[in-house]
Amino acid sequence: MKITSFTIVVVCSNTREIFFRDFLESVVAQDYDNWEMYILDDDISSNLEKISKEFFPDDNRVHYRKLKNHKGKAYGTNIGFHFAEGDYILVTNCHNRLDAHALYHMAGTIFDASEPDVLYSDHIDLEGIEKTKIHVKQDFNKELFLRNNYIGDTVVIKRDAIKKVGLTREALSESYMYEYLLRCMEKKCRFYHIPKFLYYKRILASDIYDSAIMQNNEVVIPERREGALLGIIRSVFPGFMKNPVTRADMDKEELIYRENMASVKAYLTRNNINAKIESEPQKRFWKVEYDGAGASIRSKDYMFLKDRDVKVSGRNYLEKMYGYIKQKDVAVVGVRFAKPFWTTENCGYIYDTDGNAYPAFYNYKLKDAGYDNLQLIAREVGMVDGAFCMISKKAYRSLGGFDTSLTGRDIMLDFCIRARKKGYRVIIEPSIIAKKNNSNIISEEASHNRLVEKLSDELVKGDPFYSPNLAMGLENHKFMEADTVKGGEDNEKSRSGGQPQPVRREGNAN
Secondary structure, eight states, X not given: OOOOOEXXXXXXXXXXXXXXXXXXXXXXXXXXXXXXXXXXXXXXXXXXXXXXXXXXXXXXXXXXXXXXXXXXXXXXXXXXXXXXXXSEEEEEETXXXXXXXXXXXXXXXXXXXXXXXXXXXXXXXXXXXEEEEEEOOOSOOHHHHTTOOOXXXXXXXXXXXXXXXXXXXXXXXXXXXXXXXXXXXXXXXXXXXXXXXXXXXXXXXXXXXXXXXXXXXXXXXXXXXXXXXXXXXXXXXXXXTSSOXXXXXXXXHHHHHHHHHHHHHHHHHHTTOOEEEEEOTTSSSEEEEEOOTTGGGOGGGEEEEEOTTOEEESSXXXXXXXXXXXXXXXXXXXXXXXXXXXXXXXXXXXXXXXXXXXXXXXXXXXXXXXXXXXXXXXXXXXXXXXXXXXXXXHHHHHTTSOOTTOOTHHHHHHHHHXXXXXXXXXXXXXEEEEEOSOOOOBOOHHHXXXXXXXXXXXXXXXXXXXXXXXOOSSSOSSBSOGGGOOTTSOOGGGGSOOOXXXXXXXXXXX
16 A cells, blocks of 8 residues: 655745644644645745744754745745645645644545545634634535635645646736636546545634735735736726725735636636626625527527426526536536525435435525525536426437436436436526426335436445535535534544435426
């Protein structure tokens, strides 16, 4: 068995010494010792070298470098990439805290998963010493990632993958790792999600845009960065920063949001994907709408399934759905279904290892964002509602159509799982809302038994877009037990809680 070696790369900028000490303590506490660390100090003045020597007085695995030209965190990360000798490089923030078992679990996953290119894990926010928001993530979801950096900035990248992808974009002040991961996706790198809480992200309430200078209560971008950074942002937002802005207008979160959107726009342009990208009012994510022009005259490309009693609100739903189908790797596009009193019937479906399908976000208010805003964001899902959806004819023929020996929801679940197994994607577009009078969809027992027997190898893996740390059943997208917040420890209790059984009802392919 090969023993994986790690290089920890941490760039220090606007560093709070108390939190930097906390980070170093978490490195000292690691129960896996095959690592080295590069501390890249981009602060103008600091005691970080002294602090580093306090923690590692005679440890030749720890390398401190003072970055004298202050070109930014992306530049520092690239220096770390250059010097790294580990098989995998862990990029993290100098204010974060690693779980004591982080490297141990990462090494085990790398071995078990046949050396993926990129690894990421669940994490917990820290405000001071208080644990606040918990981020339970899902396996790699391309559509979700194009609208929201749910993976985060603490990631592990195979050193061989860096040779293929290249270095981070130094023109980006804050979103350089998100843009880098977009290029990893573009280069077909294999992402792997570890469903454990392996790090704690420090949330600094007083964090501000770290390369801005205040003059007369206005933010002035240093000239050495202005052309490159603003050139990218203005290519997406022509009117951005034509006039001086105040600190409140140009805080760090706003900058990250803008840079993220600019990075997605650049990705779409490079890949000849025609789409509009727009901000969302509360800046929780951003909207990507693919060009579906000509949907009404291109019906030879798709099948449109619609039950007789289904009604849809909103315009241009056909074009929105066709925008996905035009992409060669999309097999099915579904929509969100509403019940009376503006609550959700389903926003796609999740399924368990027994092949039971549950409506996602059941009974949530339509305007509720849901867990990590997932009820409002277009994303890949395990299954959509067959009462109203669009299917690629090419994918349909490739899969041999529906399995007519199945009934009820089993028909669509079977089709979606087979589609994904063959490399296609299944998408939910929650901005399109449909209603139906009859939601009584039953899968007969014989049908369900056949489904389980037919797809046992796939079902045992679980729904790839639903975390084992979240509750299964009708009360989904909630934590099963409060003690799931245990860092890298196994959360076996959280995977065995009892939940309401799915209702199996007679009807069409839902």
